Structures are given as structure tokens and as C-alpha cells.
Amino acid sequence: MKQSSFVAILFFVALAAGISIYEFVLGNPANFLDYATKGTKHVPANLMGTTYVGGPLVAILITISIMVIAVIIERALSLKKAQGKGPIPKFYKQVIDLVRADQFEEAIAACDKQRGSVANVLKAAISRYKEVTSEKSTVDKEKQLVEVQRAVEETLMLETPLLEKNLIVLSTIASIATMVGLLGTTIGMIRAFKALAQSGAPDAISLATGISEALINTAGGLFAAILGIVSYNFYVNKVDNFTFQIDEANYNLMQLLKLK
Structure with a gap:
């Protein structure tokens, strides 16, 4: 809606x-x-x-x-x-361990199980990396990472508005x-x-x-x-923290993929 x-x-x-x-x-x-x-x-x-x-x-x-x-x-x-179905730190550690072990299918399955914004971003990155590094792909390493980053940015463009939705309504009210x-x-x-x-x-x-x-x-x-202002500030802070978690998870995943 x-x-x-x-x-x-x-x-x-x-x-x-x-x-x-x-x-x-x-x-x-x-x-x-x-x-x-x-x-x-x-x-x-x-x-x-x-x-x-x-x-x-x-x-x-x-x-x-x-x-x-x-x-x-x-x-x-x-x-x-x-936020997804489980604790984000535990889920993130699980995905990083799976990617480090080159178990990309299992990592994607973990993202599907977790759901949520962080899981969607990590899934987009892992899925795109798996595609560009397939046997049929002839793209060099640098361009592969650019493609992965592009997939992440596209996913973030979809997830961020959902996190910030209706916040302006609170401040206006x-x-x-x-x-x-x-x-x-x-x-x-x-x-x-x-x-x-x-x-x-x-x-x-x-x-x-x-x-x-x-x-x-x-x-x-x-x-x-008062109710509107306090709620607005609370949710803005929560969205900022959530966005930071997404950026941190994405950054660490990209650093790991660079070493592959």
C-alpha cells in the first residue's frame, strides 16, 4: 500500500x-x-x-x-x-562463516530463513557474486565486485524507504x-x-x-x-542504527569477497 x-x-x-x-x-x-x-x-x-x-x-x-x-x-x-526472525549478530556470523567456507547455497538458504532487511541485502550480494563467479563468467575480479556492489545498492534502494516509511507522517502530525x-x-x-x-x-x-x-x-x-515528537525521534534513531548494521554487514561481506 x-x-x-x-x-x-x-x-x-x-x-x-x-x-x-x-x-x-x-x-x-x-x-x-x-x-x-x-x-x-x-x-x-x-x-x-x-x-x-x-x-x-x-x-x-x-x-x-x-x-x-x-x-x-x-x-x-x-x-x-x-529485523528478521532471529538475532542479527548471530545470523550475520553464520552467513560470514558459510561464505568463508564457500558454501554460498547454504548462506542464501540462511538468508531466506532469517528474512528481514539485513538478510535481503546479504542475499542480494551473495547471489550476485555466485552468478558472476560461475564457470561461464569471464568477468575479471574487479568488475565482479562492482556488479555485487550494484546489486547491494539496488536492494538498499528498496529496503531503505520501507524502514523510513511514515516517519514524516509522525513529525507532520x-x-x-x-x-x-x-x-x-x-x-x-x-x-x-x-x-x-x-x-x-x-x-x-x-x-x-x-x-x-x-x-x-x-x-x-x-x-x-509530545507523543508524535518522541515517537519520531525514537524511530529515526532506530532506523539509523538499523541502517548502520546493514552497512556494516555489507562492508564486511564485501571485504571477505575481495579475498576470494
Whole structure:
């Protein structure tokens, strides 16, 4: 699935979930003291009712939070899959030992068993080396290694985007969450000052509603932004470490093949 399609589907699913949670969970009549008597939702009876008073932007913040959590789960599953079925150091040592013993078929079989990004890169290198060093090949040693390196680079071009997929979504959502929270804060403060500006005694309910809206949206925006930023930095660091492992494994394998 393309990244744009994934984000679009995730957005609409999260939006539907966010609106449903806002209207039917947070807006449940049981969450308000005066709903049954006045037919309105003014006085919250609990935290969920207080959150509902934050206004429609709360639904957007819930949507953003759901998207962040969904992308975090997707990245965690994808990176776990990219690591393969077993510990990378143990797998890498096994492949190096097999290549050193000229057991290329066994090394390729080990890569097929391990799977993951490191295994795919090593398999591409070993398979290409096996092809260019076959009995029918007349390519000299230097050109053989160039062909192997080219196969590795082609595989990396396919693997790297998979590792970095949707990371930009996390950083974008974090920025948007901050702006939406700030917008809700501004709207809430406008309502609060409007209540204070009335002649005579201020409208206490409107004043409290405006302040609640401002604070709730601030908290919601900060929650989604912090979650997105921390997750983005965590996964960027994890991808960098993973890429380093791939480069190190590829470098050591190429050095070994040069000695063949």
C-alpha cells in the first residue's frame, strides 16, 4: 500500500472514530449534571464531560491522537519484521562463516530463513557474486565486485524507504497537533473574554466554558504533539542504527569477497 493511500485511509478511519468518541462517549448525557433537566450540556459531571466542553476541536485532537498511535504501531511492526526472525549478530556470523567456507547455497538458504532487511541485502550480494563467479563468467575480479556492489545498492534502494516509511507522517502530525491545540486555546480565550465583556455580572457559565475549552485543547494538542515528537525521534534513531548494521554487514561481506 502506498504511503499516501495509507495516510488517507487512516485519516478517514481516525476521523470517524474521533467524532464518534466525541459525540457518543464524551457527549453521553450521563457525563453532565444538567442535561436531563435543561436539555443542554453545560455542567460536566466528570472528566469526560469536561473534555466534551472543549468543543468540536477536541474531536480533531482525538483523531490526531489515534493517527499517531496507529503510525507508532505500524512502525513497530514494520521494524520488527525488518529485523528478521532471529538475532542479527548471530545470523550475520553464520552467513560470514558459510561464505568463508564457500558454501554460498547454504548462506542464501540462511538468508531466506532469517528474512528481514539485513538478510535481503546479504542475499542480494551473495547471489550476485555466485552468478558472476560461475564457470561461464569471464568477468575479471574487479568488475565482479562492482556488479555485487550494484546489486547491494539496488536492494538498499528498496529496503531503505520501507524502514523510513511514515516517519514524516509522525513529525507532520506533531506539528499539526500543536497548531490545532493553539487554535482551540485561542477560541476558548475569545469566548472567555466575551463573557467578561458583557454588561453587568459576567456570564459565569460562558466564562467557565471558555476557559475549559482553552485548557482542554491545550492539553490535547500537547499530548498528541509530545507523543508524535518522541515517537519520531525514537524511530529515526532506530532506523539509523538499523541502517548502520546493514552497512556494516555489507562492508564486511564485501571485504571477505575481495579475498576470494
